[in-house]
Amino acid sequence: MRTASIAAVTAASGISNPVANSRGGWRAWLAPALLGIGLLTTYTLTLHPGVTEGDSAELQYMCPQFGVCHPPGYRIEVVCGKLFSLLPIGPDIAWRINWMMAVAGTVGCLALFGAVRRITGQALPALLAALTLAFSSVYWHFCRLAEAYVFYNAFLLLGTYATVRFVLGNRPAWLYAGALAVGVAVAERISELPVVPALLGLWFCRWRHARVSVGRVALAGLLFALPFVATVGLHLLRYDPSQLYLRDSLLSDRLLGRAVEQPADAANRLRAAATYSLGLKWTHMAGFRPRATWRELRQYARLLSGAGAFDNRTLLSFAEDKDNQFPGTCISLAGLLLAAWGVGVWRREPAWVVLGLGMFLGNLAFYLWHHPWDNLTFTIPGLTGLALLVGLGAAGQRRPAGLCRTRVAWQLGVLAVPAFLALTNYRVVMADAGHERERVRHYREHVVSAPFPPLSVIVTSYWQAMTFRYLLHLEAGRPDITVIDASIRRWAEIADHFARRGRPTFLPADRLKIPAMKEAMTRETPPELAAAGFVQVHPGRLAPVGLPP
Template identity: 25%
Template sequence: LPASCFLLPASFSFLYVTGIVSHPLAGCVLLVGGAALALLVAWGDQVRWMPPLVLGLAPFALYLRTLLPSVGVADTFEFQVVVPRLAVAHPTGYPLYVLLGKLFTLLPLGNVAWRVNLASAVFAAATVLVLYALLLRLTARWLPAFLAALAFAFSSTFWSQAIVAEVYTLHNLLVTAILWLLLDTLPRSHTRTHPPACRWQATFFLIGLSLTNHLTTALLLPAVALALLWDRPRLRLKDWLIAGGLLLLGLSVYLFIPLRWPALNHGAWMTPREFFAYITGGQFHGALRLDGWRDPVRWTIVGRLLREPFGWIGLGLAAVGVVQLALRQRRALALTGATFLAFVLYGLDYYVPDISVFLLPAHLILAIWIGAGIAFLADLPSRLSSLVIGHWSLVIDSLFIGSLFIVHCLSRIWLNLPQVDQSHNQGGYTWGQYVLSLPLAAGSAVLADVEKFAPLYYLQQIEGIRPDLDLLLLSSEELYLVELTARLRMGQTVYLARYLPYLEGLHLRSLGPLVEVRNPVLAEN
């Protein structure tokens, strides 16, 4: 199978030249990707560092190419403001992401928002590399590991999180690292050997650290329990105390929240009850319904989200991988299967609009199974070469399936790139710069909706533009009207960056995209 991959670039070119694939981006991806794969196959076995180097650089280059260049919306906007100021994000606080993201804001590149976005791209590229190492450990074949990691790198949901300021690429990096350590505790042969104590100690430390980034790390605990049950590590009391201490050391990152709380809340300290409610996301508990798995609509939604990253071809290869692991590596299947089921059940029971990002670890497990499936198909001809059905028939079948998945992997690039590309999304940032350059009255107030508020607040708080303005974002139209009335009574000029009704009798004047509102009596003076 590897030697046959030399023919892949020619076959990819044939698809484009004959018009079967006519999209220019698709043709470019097929030609360049096919040639790169041929070079990898030619040199991958001799130069072991080449596959991980390509796997690290190629996705990272595309993440950079599609990176959001400035301020975003919703949680992305929040992190772009919170991280540079070392503030506290919404529950559960995400202190690890805030602290690591702060390091990226110190880079002398781009604007601050871009630097925070860059952190997600770096975490994503690192995730792909750790996934490759995990698959190499599981399959002992670099090409299946490479293809499965590549498929995950360019899956739409993961790619979309790699180009904005969000916590999910760091979350998946830590989840992948923990799974890699857990799989590394499994025996490589029939000879029973226990991993060194430092491996379990590293696992406990990463679990604690990962919990401070995203609480769904707790869904890995069934897999951890299974690994402990099977391995029964012969650790001394000292080793267990070190492991427990490292777990607490990882969890100690949570202390960032109460330590920063007074500086952000007028000197008020956070109570233990408030702290516990904050780090456990108490305000979101209502979205978790333990009977959600009974709802057939949820199965339809989650099923679609599990199919989208790799398509039916990928799911078919994942099924082959499950069979392969069931036959030869049952404990690896149990660890990955327990993790997959935990995150799928969580996806079924957690009723939030952006559930797809919570299923990313399940996508990760599918990629692991896909790698096992490709490795099985690659070995199939040599295993069955003595059978009457014909060795060359199996070689051709395996090559066809392998080539089909390679084309499928490359197709993710040209299919997903237009959907996820944020590189030209400068609208909000440019709009905000223009608005704050207008001759707004000193000490005036700006009432904005959520989309208009984000760039204005970012430019004021992070880039220091017009700190004299009061920027207000409220939860309802009624509150906006109350705030408008109160500020006009105080004689303050108010600008609207959103629609408001019932403004009859007020003095209104357009100023760029804003509406200036003044008390008629003051306007006459």
């Protein structure tokens, strides 16, 4: 009777022993199938409803045009985004690019599930690891809208899964698949590169079980380098200043003195493309700084601890507050204790501890070296390593001979960790949902249909410029409209520059902070354009400083 009851719990939970796993029975596929369907449904239901702002809007703008994003360019993501933009689902292209992140986030969690189940021979710990990552606030947020973090992390996790399969089975096909997937992950994301030593450490700990020859290493190295070669080639092919997707950005750069001319000779063009693809433009933010280190460790510790579950921070406040504390919780204190338990229990099989701990520490080193205002968004590879250790802690030991009632109860009990994350982070993720829906509705009903005169110019910040380019160039079919991005202190001179040349010139009204000026300029603006949120600039109206002709 006892054996039958345990078997019933095991079957209902989707747990299968190593023998069943190796046979590939239907029960082995039940848990990942339910996990994938559940996560994709959750991410789709909580998806951002349309066009966003900033880098996310840039990706939504570039993907359907097969364009070039800011350094490092994200060519592989743009190629996939182009394919997703053609799908016959969703209200518009922006929604489909957002949905690509939901798919990528689901794929990443399934790969983590597969890796932990292969390591432990158990499905419940694998489910715990996947759900702990899936419902961590940083990961969940970037499964909702167009960005690079979850997309490239999916390839990192696919590479991790393939590497686990290789070191367990010594099949070279998994080595090659892992090299290619990790190559995609790091080709345009230098933030993922510090995680690669963890994968090498995994192989080193198990080299007797997964031997490699010179030929295998050479082929794996070529596959690892192939994605970067492809990104550089795509940059050379698609970086065309005459194309719409680059026109307004390059014009903005020329007006503001930010322009860097493309080298004429092939060697320097290749060097410039490689530099662009490596994202070396951002190295000025890098360096280990003691003062910044303490601040960023405090921020990261708060994110991991669960304290964010009990305050009123939202994702809008993340960008606006001086503290730049990402809201919500990742992993949680209970999850960290499970991860520490996993390190202790699995110390006799150090390969898996090296993998999880190496991913976390490698990413932590990058986090402490890199200092943009949104640095916490770069922690997803480290969170992945912690989630893997959480799964090891829940498993307790590798491939147990049998499952007792106590072990099953323990593993079901620790599912409280992702349940806590899901319940508390849902509030954080959806806190701005009403604002998002209202803004998208305004864009669709007013901005897309706004009767801008031919050859109009809109001067705004980078944050809004990508949104307006997407709405007007793609949705409204108005490539004649130029959208200039500049800091607000340069708006007066740029707007007057175009107004004096007879171009109908507009500013976003919500960024004008002087009520009297805003009211006067609104009266001088056609009502339909004022309703869309713009004010027209007339020559001499804003006391310009002057720009080059």
